[in-house]
Amino acid sequence: MKYRKIPDETVRRLPVYLRGLQYLLDQGKKSVSSIELAEILHVGATQIRKDFSYFGDFGTRGVGYNVGTLIRQIRAILKLSGTRGAALVGVGNLGTALLSYPGFGTYGLEIVVVFDNDPTKIGKQIGGARIEGIEKISELKKRGIKLAIIAVPAEEAQSVADKLVAAGVNGILNFAPHFLSAPKKVKVITIDIAMELGRLPYYI
Amino acid sequence: MKYRKIPDETVRRLPVYLRGLQYLLDQGKKSVSSIELAEILHVGATQIRKDFSYFGDFGTRGVGYNVGTLIRQIRAILKLSGTRGAALVGVGNLGTALLSYPGFGTYGLEIVVVFDNDPTKIGKQIGGARIEGIEKISELKKRGIKLAIIAVPAEEAQSVADKLVAAGVNGILNFAPHFLSAPKKVKVITIDIAMELGRLPYYI
DNA sequence: ACATGTGAAGGTATTCACAGCG
């Protein structure tokens, strides 16, 4: 395969493929064609083949793709090999929900540190971690944690993000309904739940 | 303005604009230019103007856009005028978080009915609603509720979705890490939190 | 003078159509 720039959209779809493949693996499937995968995921079969082709020749012509191999390949592309520790900031309802959310594992992520600014919460044990004060964020660098999840109210989101960036975090998943400013080298993904709901009525 | 098909991407951005405009309104701003709005939202100014132009001439040349008017226009386009009742299925951590999530209001949505299949939860009061058994989903049609939010474990998601569709729901926001099958007339938006996190390491 | 609104240009992503290989 010749080199070509990988479309952002392709990267966005890789985790989708990964989920579908994991599902097939759980079903005991060894091999899958782009057509079968397309049906499960509601994506075009050509799309799938083209996406994979950016990274190399993963399939066998006339046969399809080996499920296990493909999962490993995609995990490698997404740099999900091994487990990465992530910090969670904010232990309200949403934060608590995230702590018990299954599925981070598939993506090689584990919440290992938890912060909150509520004195009544600090020190409490939750999931596998102890809740620490917001000021301890500065110690993330020392602990080698590079990913963080923001689940605090909108007003505090930017200030938390600044602290995280200062502590050397380079990837942030933001659930606060607020636009975050961060240096270019820091990748921020915002999930605004209400905003997704907002476009639902349009399509109805 | 001549008629042209409205890009999906434009529709996806409308709620983003709405949030930015709401923010400006709260600040007491009466008028805004595409350039100012662009800075707040990290979107191109040309993009904003082009997007608005699909729906009509909302601005005043040499001046900008009237914040209040623009909000009303976008809300109308997204069919968010008035408040729509939505049903929530699943009152685990995530469901509870959603019940106390601020911001649904901006998008004209209100959770008015709550379902769960846990007998110890049924009958309890939560938010403004009483938790009802899953079997009561069939009564949604009678109550005129057309939107639903799924916050149940992956294994139950499809069966819940089927019940919702049978009850006449035509829009579903799905938080379960599972692909849902539904008739074309039913719009399903899936938010898979872990999947979003999954592409974070790639960019780092 | 200033900011919108918009054809035209440019860029990106998807789909087609089929060659290539097992």
Add this chain to the structure above:
DNA sequence: CGCTGTGAATACCTTCACATGT
């Protein structure tokens, strides 16, 4: 023959450049 892999064609979206209206 079946299914992958891919250049070419198409569709889609964004950006440019500027004409247009206040």
